[in-house]
Amino acid sequence: MTSPVGRASTTVATERAPLRSARAASVYREILGAILDHRLPPGTRLPEDEVGAVYGASRTIVRSALEALSHEGVVSIEPNRGAAVAHPTVAEARAVFEARQLIEPRVAATAAERAVEADIAMLRRQMEAEHDALHAGDHRRAIVLSGDFHNSIAAIAGQPVFASFVRELVVRSSLILSLYWRRREATCATPAHGALITALATGRSGEAARLMDEHIADLLDGLDLSERETRPVSLADMLALRR
Amino acid sequence: MTSPVGRASTTVATERAPLRSARAASVYREILGAILDHRLPPGTRLPEDEVGAVYGASRTIVRSALEALSHEGVVSIEPNRGAAVAHPTVAEARAVFEARQLIEPRVAATAAERAVEADIAMLRRQMEAEHDALHAGDHRRAIVLSGDFHNSIAAIAGQPVFASFVRELVVRSSLILSLYWRRREATCATPAHGALITALATGRSGEAARLMDEHIADLLDGLDLSERETRPVSLADMLALRR
């Protein structure tokens, strides 16, 4: 592990369409990892040369990685302006969670029907890792693992289309959380994951769906979306923030 | 309209993450259009130089367009092998329609709540255009317009995340239809679109959802997925087919 992101996700939610070159894929993963665990906050510029210098890659490679990230909505690219870590609006945040609330309960139900013992064991390991990270005060890692948990469930459901949707939604949620998360103490509702595992292990698809729905509703509830709604509109406020 | 695809979609389901360069976006649209209306069948190789020669673009541009297409699952890229029009398997076909069946009814319901008169008028125009194309025996155009119809509903619903998912699913469906469509006569069940418009116009969200669900089930029903299921597995069968 010589890379700067030594402790990136273990589940390695593999990108939907594998980048052709291994180098581009590597840069892609590094940047994604940095965004996921909030080392790169929303809005951070990602100049091609600079990124390339960091990872020892040429602009060609970096460009390919950035384009891939932009297709997933984690990076936004403006023509002639370059790439930056995406900065989801309140409306986007709502839309993402709305989509999660439709898709993930269904995915959880399917996962409950198909999960075998090894799957459950893996989920337990992930949850423990998340728990450990939380206890160690490693919030960055905890948030990444929490996302992995959702991705793993999608993987267990064995429906690749949904899995890729969930993957994208989870990644974007990470960005949203870093912008709009309200209660820093109640971190990511780990107990919800435990209950979910139980439902999955016992094959109760209906309950799994219900728990997932509640879990996501809970996450959404932890967001502070209403009051900032008008904030970015006011230029005065933005200037005040700068001074 | 000097382009070879003069009659591409009018709704122009704009790509999710706009390609940075206008040239790349143009190549992207041309290829996508050609895939959508089945001029480029699944499996067709897309060598960078060749595509570039056709559109008078350099490989850099073509590459960017192909990568974008591959992120949407319409083109598959294998490292060192290049790009080809995707060739969805039976399993993928099922997965895509399963996803549509979850997402689109919900989208239709939302659209029913939000549709204004102009929206309904647009849908009617699209349906008529589809109808005309069908009467003129222009199946290529009809299939594109049919996809546009679904995209428009998603646009009306005003939920960008769902809209982009629908867009991707619709595009992939076009590929699936060209491979697995069984009954060539009953083309795309236009009456279903008419009923849907009525439900949307009268704001009956529940009925819109139900109609959409049935419509997609109907599409799925028109696919010939079962018998080919085992075919690609057996090498002997494949060889037998060749002779």
Place this chain on the structure above:
DNA sequence: AAGCCTCGGATCGTATACAAACTGTGCTAA
């Protein structure tokens, strides 16, 4: 003093050159 303009640095857009990889063909040897 405020607004406008020009210029310079930084960054992106694109083409292209060269290297690496893969495919298929034809030759050679068993």
Place this chain on the structure above:
DNA sequence: TTAGCACAGTTTGTATACGATCCGAGGCTT
């Protein structure tokens, strides 16, 4: 005759050079 191999042609992978664009700084004008 057939298996293996070497080589040539084609296509992709990558770096880089050069031009275009954008943004901000500083000076100039009013």
